[in-house]
Amino acid sequence: MAISFELNAESRTDTGKGASRRLRHAGKVPAIMYGGGKDPESLTLSHNEVLRNLEHEAFYSHILTIKSGGAETRAILRDLQRHPSRPVIMHMDLQRISESEKLKTHAPVHILGEEASAGVKEGGLVSHDLPEVSIECLPKDLPEFIEVDISELEIGDALHLSDLKVPEGVTLIDLAREHDLTVVSIHAKRIEVEEEEAPAAEGAAEGGEEAKDAGEGEGEGS
Numbered sequence: 001m002a003i004s005f006e007l008n009a010e011s012r013t014d015t016g017k018g019a020s021r022r023l024r025h026a027g028k029v030p031a032i033m034y035g036g037g038k039d040p041e042s043l044t045l046s047h048n049e050v051l052r053n054l055e056h057e058a059f060y061s062h063i064l065t066i067k068s069g070g071a072e073t074r075a076i077l078r079d080l081q082r083h084p085s086r087p088v089i090m091h092m093d094l095q096r097i098s099e100s101e102k103l104k105t106h107a108p109v110h111i112l113g114e115e116a117s118a119g120v121k122e123g124g125l126v127s128h129d130l131p132e133v134s135i136e137c138l139p140k141d142l143p144e145f146i147e148v149d150i151s152e153l154e155i156g157d158a159l160h161l162s163d164l165k166v167p168e169g170v171t172l173i174d175l176a177r178e179h180d181l182t183v184v185s186i187h188a189k190r191i192e193v194e195e196e197e198a199p200a201a202e203g204a205a206e207g208g209e210e211a212k213d214a215g216e217g218e219g220e221g222s
Contacts, residue, residue, distance in 0.1 A: 104136045133161065
């Protein structure tokens with residue numbers, strides 16, 4: 001079953017820091033929606049409704065339905081500003097989409113086969129080097145996520161953008177620009193220095209300092 005996201009919004013005319021502060025105190029999120037050949041529109045969203053939707057990873061890369069003034073507009077989330085220390089959404093940027101125009105956005109990367117990977121079984125560590133990828137496609141082709149299977153990887157192996165299988169109609173922007181970035185890799189654990197070596201080294205250093213002090217004392221007495 002496909003996931004759908006709907007947000008109820010209200011148009012607003014009062015703008016500025018003071019107006020935005022009052023909206024947040026009232027449990028609202030100031031937002032702006034632009035693009036689609038129309039003028040930018042200032043909106044107000046329910047903070048609780050936004051937070052509930054943000055619990056789903058797909059919300060960040062999915063096409064949203066914005067309901068305002070009896071009309072529905074399809075848009076994607078372009079930017080989200082959070083409070084630095086409190087669970088408060090400060091502002092949202094939404095971009096209208098056109099079914100006939102390609103859009104550039106991001107899709108999260110889902111790792112499959114981690115437990116079955118020979119490299120992991122041998123004690124290797126998985127590095128998620130690229131948790132999301134930049135993509136370009138028509139709205140109808142927008143994927144919820146991109147899967148990558150690492151079950152065949154061993155320690156020292158890596159998968160790059162060129163190894164990904166993306167849906168038809170989807171272009172990996174960085175790969176098109178000849179930037180074949182590493183998406184995921186498996187590397188060996190770092191070998192920890194034995195605890196006994198550190199005290200031994202400290203003892204040697206202390207011995208050297210004592211010998212140096214003794215030498216300086218003899219020099220002063222002569």
